[in-house]
Amino acid sequence: MRYLLLGLLLAQMASAQNTDPFPTPPNQKGLQVQMVDDALALGIHHAGINVNLTALFDAQSKPGSGDFVFNQNYLASLDRQIKPLSDKGLLVYLIIIAYPSKNPAIDAIVLHPGHRKDYKFSVGAVNTTSGFLSAVMNLLAERWSGAHLDHGRVWGWIIGNEVNSHFLWNNMGLVPLETAASEYEKAFRIMHTAIRRHSQNSRTYLSSDHHWSSSMHNVSPQEATPGRDFLDTFARLVRERGDFDWHVAWHPYPEDLGNPRAWADKTVTHDDNSNKATFKNLEVLPKHLEHPELLFNGKPRRIILSEQGFHTLLNPEGERLQAAAYAYAWEKIQSLPTIDAFIYHRHVDHAHEGGLRLGLWRNAPNSVADPYSRKLIYELFQKAGTPAWRSAADALLPVTGLQKWVPAASE
Template sequence: MKNIAIDRMCLILFAVLCGGTLFAQSTCYENPEQVRKLSQYLSREYTSSITSVNAGVDAITIKGSAIGGENISLCEVTPYEDIVGTRVFKNRIPVNAGTFSKTLDRYIVKDGFRYDRTLSRWLIVKNNGDTDSIISHARYAGNIEAIQKTVAEKPSSKKGIGDCQATETMLRDLDDLRITSATVNIRITTMMYSQSGTDRLEHSYGGQKYYFDKRQLQTLDESLIACRDRGIIVAAIILINRKADSVDPVIGELFQHPDFTDAGRYSMPDMTTPESINAYAAALDFFAQRYCRTDKKYGRIHHWIMHNEVDSGREWTNMGDGKPVEVYMDTYVKSMRMCHNIVRRYDRYSQVMASHTHAWAVADNKDTYASLDMLNILNSYCRAEGDFKWGLAFHCYPHDLREPKTWLDTIALYNHSTPIITYKNLEVLDHWIKLPVNKYQGKDKRTLWLSENGTNSPTYSDEDLAEQAAGFAWGWTKIAALDGIDAHQWHNWADHEEEFGLRIGLRKYPKDDYVRKPVWYAYQAAGTENQDKVFQQYLPVIGIDSWNIIQPVE
């Protein structure tokens, strides 16, 4: 959830009226040369190419075409190595000019670990004496043979819930509200240890042993089993707590990004050392192995939301202050690709998802990014380094999270230059996700979940409660009509005292006995035969005569 402390509507309006984007990118460039090299690498058209990387259970095959005469090599680049900053690549295999195919062991000992080479990128370089010149884009493994056969599953409706937990009242709501999709939070460093101990489950990866808290796993199991038993499709949100909040200081040190600042609630994972990469990969492997079983013994995780609200990364996925968007995305894409390639070993249908706030074409403030810029860069990586099945986990809260009257969001426009996308103008997001340039390999629409959303009741007055329900009714009417949107998860299920002063739940505070609010009944009716009857009372609240509210996108 984005920080709601400062309303920047006036600044954003100024930018829109002036025909520009006020905060289109981060403005503090710590390394302009790195930014230039990354941009050049992504946009350049190379004459040589890696045409495919296919991973079997024990071997990996790299095919390509090299143009450029002598001294040409196929190079392996690990996640902790920097492509554009490397002068001479150390992991190299000589190849002749022309087409080539190399089949290698998938697992090797590298930097002290048993290393899975599906985590690497492969590229072609030409040696010029004391430096290498990159003559192709790098490419990840595109086809990864799964070790088991899973079944593709999708939500049977668009109605979901966020942060699902197996409490008595929430379990009852899963049934009463007819929930078909949900999110759960996995805070890796609050349950992972470097040493054995009481109530810890061992997991070996890369020749190293790690340990996970059995009690926390049991809690997660209970939530996922409850979803399994109800046919609910689940996305896990992968979060990295700051080092100070980690249960094991060794694990905390391995996971926290080296440039992390105290402004962050969560960290970007450290992708800069072999030790950190192995620990992060071990955690992802552990959760994929446990929750992608064919028998669903512990429940199933279908999708993996990578971190939280990366366009507000300084607060929610921190890797330092003032990072240029190009530098930030270079690390974020590595994290996405690592998770994708690990979970695909267990489930060929698993997808990773990028997490974004409603800040679309204009960044929320000078310390954040524009979601559209970041998604365009993600698409650039897919074109350059091979596409993969990523989806979008979008948060379409009203512009002011306190204000439930989302239909009044003045800067939520019906075009792709809109500063924000909220419940008001979901048509833009629906249109964007269906553009060929944004589809997987230009053909398949990517999965789009509205994975954290809701309207607020500033108080528990009748008027505020009615406006909260009306805001949802507006949003749901659009969600139901827009086939580019696959699911919507309400957050928070109940009002919470630590939710920035918001009352954004379907139910009141625990101290108020979780009393159902009018929005609970609207959510229950959504998508059922009772929808028209329940929603009818909110037309005069909004000031409209019908639910014919879908608008064209300019």
């Protein structure tokens, strides 16, 4: 009887897995969504949504017993973002991040034990030893990537944010590259295992900023690493510990985030030793992923561009430069077949983003991110991937000073 019950349980688990193939949408147009109805009107096919792990922790949890309780109000709020998008056929990608909660009891369970408590950071690395990560990821994967559609469907899981900068965006303390990549690999593997339990074909992504062979300026190697080196070290550790299908979520901001002229980056090169991988030399990334040791089942890892936008300068050409930068980026990715999504950031300008105005919308005066009015880029973005794109984009080519949108690497 014992073995019969076990067999029935295993059969139920197998039948509960979502076996649908990963979808193939019409094009790469995506957005980190703030307003669902507006995002649908823009005709996007990919949507990025942040999920805060510390906000999911409920104080009723009893971690010592492995009994975790999850914040049902927060889960329901995420349902309200995910389901209207996935019901319309959009691919939803969740960005799984752990913001410090400022509650020491919660942070001790959710955040990496080595995170610098005396340092103001944006996102912490996750704790792989408390049991919370496995429990919460099983819940999320079953809820949004499992066999049932009650709460909406998620196809992409972005594990952390710009994890090669592990002092600010993946804080685990002062550690060298090997340790940073190893700790991230442990967390990634836990999440991937949970997701695979419920979905055969959802994808998981490593997240990196635009630094390639160099790391963030004025930061020690114990705090940040080159994206290329982090990626390669992570890949080696995965192979050594048991390879699986992982993919890449890159952030190819211009070399200067305050200058929207992506085509004019002066420091980047078109070879594997470039300091950064931006839109100007984006081909560096997919070419690197063709290295034999990085392939999976003989094929390169897939790429999404999960967070990048273009600043609006406060001058007469500001909005035209922002729109031209989007046109330049869109044209560039059409020539790179392993890039599946271009998820623009932001939907609306955000007052707490270091003075950057990246949105398709202006924010209302004296607000953080309340939508106020549309910028020139809005209409261009709406036309991306439609027959109206060509004339709208080409009208902006003179802004760039280029003869064509995608010059050869030698030009």
